[in-house]
Amino acid sequence: MIMSNKAASSRTSVHIAHQLKKLSLFSELSDSTISHFAEKASLYQRDKGTLLFLQEEEIQWFYVIIGGWVKIFRENSDSSEAVLDIVSHGFVLGVDSIADYDFYTYSAELIDETHYIKLPASLLKYYLEKDHLMARNLLAYLSQQNRRKNREIEHLNLQNASQRIGCFLLRHCSSSNKDTITTLRLPYDKSSIAARLGMQPETFSRAFARLKQQVDINMNGSIASIPDKAALENYVCASCSSGLNRQ
Amino acid sequence: MIMSNKAASSRTSVHIAHQLKKLSLFSELSDSTISHFAEKASLYQRDKGTLLFLQEEEIQWFYVIIGGWVKIFRENSDSSEAVLDIVSHGFVLGVDSIADYDFYTYSAELIDETHYIKLPASLLKYYLEKDHLMARNLLAYLSQQNRRKNREIEHLNLQNASQRIGCFLLRHCSSSNKDTITTLRLPYDKSSIAARLGMQPETFSRAFARLKQQVDINMNGSIASIPDKAALENYVCASCSSGLNRQ
DNA sequence: CGTTGACTTGAGTCTATTCAAATCCTGTGG
């Protein structure tokens, strides 16, 4: 990232600080702490295919996703990979093992043009020791991740392919007004959603077709619009232990 | 828990302190902190079927499992339940949401006669604020749980029924000497293992039979013995991204 | 206008599920 001059750099830093403040990981931190992070951070926009980091690499940076889509995955000895998650704006990547392990335990790759902030892990570690609030925020973040994964395990066990697709859609709808039509930009590459949901691309295609038959969903390129979100929730959560808004 | 006199209570407390010290959650904490926990804790031994807590209840206690087996699960609107995990000695239950949510996000039930310590959540919360080490230990614990669940999701996606059973066995073998025969007491009720692994009891039975054909495993009541652990690892981890001893 | 890559559709196969029946265990009462 090349800055033309100090002023530009400062403008970027203010912009980054603004983005960081939105995150629960940085909530209630002092302005000086946040600007400290913002000063050491850089803003990126990169294309599909860019690797953020690989499993087993030493943790040097962590990432905040502003927009776009990132695939979190693990590769194994034979060629296949397991997609653990596909995440978008507001997600923080690479902090899961920062407290006790020092190495990334998964790989992360952009599957769309993505806008993100890159921050030094050492700074987070520093504040983790120094600032009790930082530790508490990370605790809350990890707790939330745990619950997210519990839900994931439950769904893999109990939901069928169509329901899992519907659930994925719902999770990525910004919780907008119930009465308006919800629209949502999906990752360009649908086969990675399939992998994320633990199914083959063909199964995804067929199951999505079935889902569209059951509840009203319109696809327009990679834009999905859902006229009746409640109907989708109803279809999806027939076998969920937690309603959509529960933890 | 009725104590006959102060001396007995004190002996119990020393015993509990000894157990707590083994856990990473309490590692490096001062002796006085640990005895503070131990004083407020009680030791229990209860039968199969005992409920430790239910999802949505307010978190009042957390639990350390000394021996036996506990089922962690979530129930949903229709009758079915999702078993998130089945855990035994050394596991800490009920702290996942202590930092940010105040309610249990899963239920826990003994599926065997089980030996455990019950501790007040408020004390953990108190030290979480006061003692930086406690926060760091819980961070490490949650990080580890996250990795455990990532592995779980990967396995649900990539492994077949037999491999998942083998993996469950391996995970619960104490990492003893490679050359000796490994033995392992399984929960009395096999159908909860089946549920834990996301399959029906019938599938469990058939898949286990297949596993026993492939690698040498002897069952004797609920005691499994594995003469050649390496062979089992080899069978199971053909499609794992992480070797057994990785994080 | 043809090529390329992504997605869909089709047909056959495989794995796990379901329902039903048989068998094995275990704890209990005689």
Add this chain to the structure above:
DNA sequence: CCACAGGATTTGAATAGACTCAAGTCAACG
């Protein structure tokens, strides 16, 4: 100590869902 009831586990047969491989469609792009 043994027989027995009841539950858990196993086995069998039919079915359903997802997978694989192959072929077809579609749209974007040069």
